[in-house]
Amino acid sequence: MLLRGKVVGSEIPRFKHRWFGILEVEADGEKYDLYMTGNAAQWFLTGDEVEVEILKEPKERDGKLVLDFDDYKLWKFYEGDRIPVWPLFEKEVEAKRYSPLTGELLYTYKIRAREAKYESDFEAIAELEQYHYASQKEKVALWRCENGHIFEANTKQRCPVCGAESHILEIKGSTPASRFLIFELVKKEEYEPRILSYVRVDPPIPLMHRRLPNGEIEKKVREKVFPEEWFHPAFWPERIMKELYEE
Ligand SMILES: [Zn+2]
Known part of the structure; x- marks a missing residue:
């Protein structure tokens, strides 16, 4: 069964652990809790358009319809493209x-x-x-x-x-x-x-420029969009050398 739906807001954070997160999707008047990794769930925003293919009957848990890791496939729509999100690459x-x-x-x-x-x-x-x-x-x-x-x-x-x-x-x-x-x-x-x-x-996070309403281009705004911890140098030989030296 293929359903077209929308990501809805939730009091439960989408990201719980790298290996666990919950994405709430509303489709056909029903709310589904999609269990996935926090790694995948964290990239969704409320209002994102998605398509869910239900592979196994959802389980009812605390009045919600739950789809577990192996129970569904998920795509996200982005600028007209249908992007596979779940299951993860294998x-x-x-x-x-x-x-x-x-x-x-x-x-x-x-x-x-x-x-x-x-x-x-x-x-x-x-x-x-x-x-x-x-x-x-x-x-x-x-x-x-x-x-x-x-x-x-x-x-x-x-x-x-x-x-x-x-x-x-x-x-x-x-x-x-x-x-x-x-x-x-x-x-x-x-x-x-x-x-x-x-x-x-490590997916590269582009520097991100943006055009302001007055036509001006503001350069390198990614630090304003993502928190600082997203930019820890992935590979930092200077720091590794320093730490070794200090031992
Ligand atoms: Zn303790």
Whole structure:
């Protein structure tokens, strides 16, 4: 079933975590809660025109119609273009390994490349990331406990302040616009890791000029549109060197 609708305003923030967000869409007089990643949900504005293809019957939760991660497809309309938003990018590839001596096929890896979307994906990214740092002191991720304490660590652990369960909050050094592409083994042996590697994709945010009503062009206004944290240098060798030097 294909529905044309609009994103509606909500008291619930669209972005909850990188791996979880809720987009409220009104279509055909019904309100739907679309569960998706916060990474994807944060780009929507109230009033955005969308199209939803319902794949599975929505579940009713607290008087709302809920569509979970695998229950729908979503497109956004932008200046006449229909842009696929959900599901996130996913592609399966085969990596073949041949014997260097005989040229015979030794084994085949089936790899799924997809955008990170589950909490466990981001935990795996933190785990991979810690091996990239030359410094032992540098922690790679921020975590937040259920009572709101924020702390640094490489792996999931209980809050050092109150002992409560924690959830991964952010991969340090990434910006709110960063997306993560992971490579996972479709079929893996006991001793093989689920996620082999990842790539961080930082969408460039253009400098953004704007024309004022009087015809004047105001240059480089992106800092007025996005908060400062969106411009943390994605790769900042000077800072990394300085931190290493100070150890
Ligand atoms: Zn705590």
